Amino acid sequence: MTEQTERVAVACPSCSPSLETVHEVLTTGGGNATVKCTECGHVHKESMDEEKEVEREVVVSQDGESFKTRVSAPPDEEVAVGEEFLVETDEAIMQVRITGIEVGPEQRREETTIEEVDTFWTRVVDNVSVDVTVHPNGGKRDESRSVTIQVPGDYRLEVGEVEEFADEEFEIDAVVVRDDAERYNRKRYEHEGDWVEAKDAKRVYAFDQKSEPWSAW
Numbered sequence: 001m002t003e004q005t006e007r008v009a010v011a012c013p014s015c016s017p018s019l020e021t022v023h024e025v026l027t028t029g030g031g032n033a034t035v036k037c038t039e040c041g042h043v044h045k046e047s048m049d050e051e052k053e054v055e056r057e058v059v060v061s062q063d064g065e066s067f068k069t070r071v072s073a074p075p076d077e078e079v080a081v082g083e084e085f086l087v088e089t090d091e092a093i094m095q096v097r098i099t100g101i102e103v104g105p106e107q108r109r110e111e112t113t114i115e116e117v118d119t120f121w122t123r124v125v126d127n128v129s130v131d132v133t134v135h136p137n138g139g140k141r142d143e144s145r146s147v148t149i150q151v152p153g154d155y156r157l158e159v160g161e162v163e164e165f166a167d168e169e170f171e172i173d174a175v176v177v178r179d180d181a182e183r184y185n186r187k188r189y190e191h192e193g194d195w196v197e198a199k200d201a202k203r204v205y206a207f208d209q210k211s212e213p214w215s216a217w
Helices: none
Strands: 007-012 016-029 032-037 043-047 054-062 065-073 078-080 084-088 093-104 107-109 111-113 119-124 127-135 145-152 156-158 162-165 168-177 195-197 201-208
Touching (some): 007 032, 007 043, 054 093, 065 084, 078 093, 145 162, 156 168
Parallel strands (some): 054 119, 127 201
Antiparallel strands (some): 032 043, 054 065, 078 111, 084 093, 093 107, 093 119, 156 195, 162 168
């Protein structure tokens, strides 16, 4: 079996000082490598230091269930509750939001560096379930019911809009924002035209559009 020569893309000081070209790696050692440009044959040394990464445990929650995976990142990278990143499992690649950063037994921080992290606590935000309290159209609040909808995380839930999901049809009256959604200036939106992305919604309140308006007569 023929041994494959390692190749890297770096700038060549002879023929391409501003653009990367393909180089063959001749020797390595001490964080440096001797490389040969495949375009002009020029041999030169190149720094090959790779940024060290560390692995950290990630607890991922979705629809009341959770599982563990791991993520790699540079140790000096800063992270904070509310930030999002991708995690990869055997089944899928998912976008998650940090809901807690554990740096030791019973110790949590709002922000820190990767090096200090023991475990990330996260929830899936690319596809989410949202609880909706549906009030009868003009009826009594004690006759309200709760339903759950599944939507993409960036789906807009807008006050005043009529939504249809399976057998449900309702007009959004208000949206309550999750605690880990920090980009909003209020925790409850109830003016027509206000909207919240589904991944940031803790609960939606709405009026049923299929039931007849309630009347005491």
